[in-house]
């Protein structure tokens with residue numbers, strides 16, 4: 001799945017800024033690592049992998065803002081440059097559950113939301129550093145620990161496959177939420193497909209190295225997450241497409257029915273549109289209206305209700321525009 005041809009490098013550059021990091025020529029498959037059915041453990045609908053259509057030109061656009069403009073300080077143009085901040089300290093947050101896979105030799109220093117973050121008002125609190133936590137923060141300042149973390153409860157979500165093949169592997173809770181969301185979208189007339197889901201550390205190594213070999217580290221970092229820094233490795237993130245097949249991994253996806261529906265409703269199922277337009281200074285990634293991250297309904301709904309557009313800002317944590 002790492003040797004398929006894909007869009008030309010310029011195109012790749014456009015659609016894959018972030019979480020989706022693909023390697024030119026090699027990576028598409030990974031980002032579009034097809035997913036198919038799931039929601040129920042054991043059910044897998046395999047499909048053949050294929051690269052998404054070559055993106056067309058055009059400036060990045062975004063669909064209906066999930067959170068409004070209150071915090072969209074952003075810039076008219078996307079950039080991976082931005083402000084740096086200080087890290088939080090102490091970690092009173094409770095763990096979310098099993099931590100078998102979370103016994104790193106070098107556990108990161110505690111990370112906790114700022115004291116004025118609205119997250120403290122939520123009924124349940126989860127760790128921002130435990131990779132098994134639905135709130136685990138993964139960005140260019142906060143890699144997963146351990147770096148080679150593997151979710152223990154990956155299942156195939158019961159959803160239509162995208163242009164690629166394979167199962168939409170996600171952690172069980174996220175997979176079930178995804179299945180419910182896709183069903184609701186379909187009822188509303190929006191066809192959502194899943195183009196890429198869980199990616200292992202090893203897969204990310206292949207993708208990232210492919211970019212580095214092609215254009216060097218600096219350029220690679222604008223297109224692909226370094227191994228251990230991808231939300232896809234959490235089993236809580238995935239990339240969606242429109243059943244019509246248009247604009248996969250392209251900025252114009254924001255105008256497709258699936259993207260518009262997701263932007264307006266995904267939070268109701270526990271998902272954030274993680275990388276919104278104009279927020280690269282905070283998230284470190286260009287707009288990806290197709291990249292959704294599960295955090296649970298309570299947090300997602302509150303974040304949107306309060307008109308935040310980034311997970312980092314909602315938590316009151318420093319921006320992570322680039323690798324520290």
Ligand SMILES: [Zn+2]
Pocket residue numbers: 018019020021196232237238239290291292
């Ligand atoms: Zn993604």
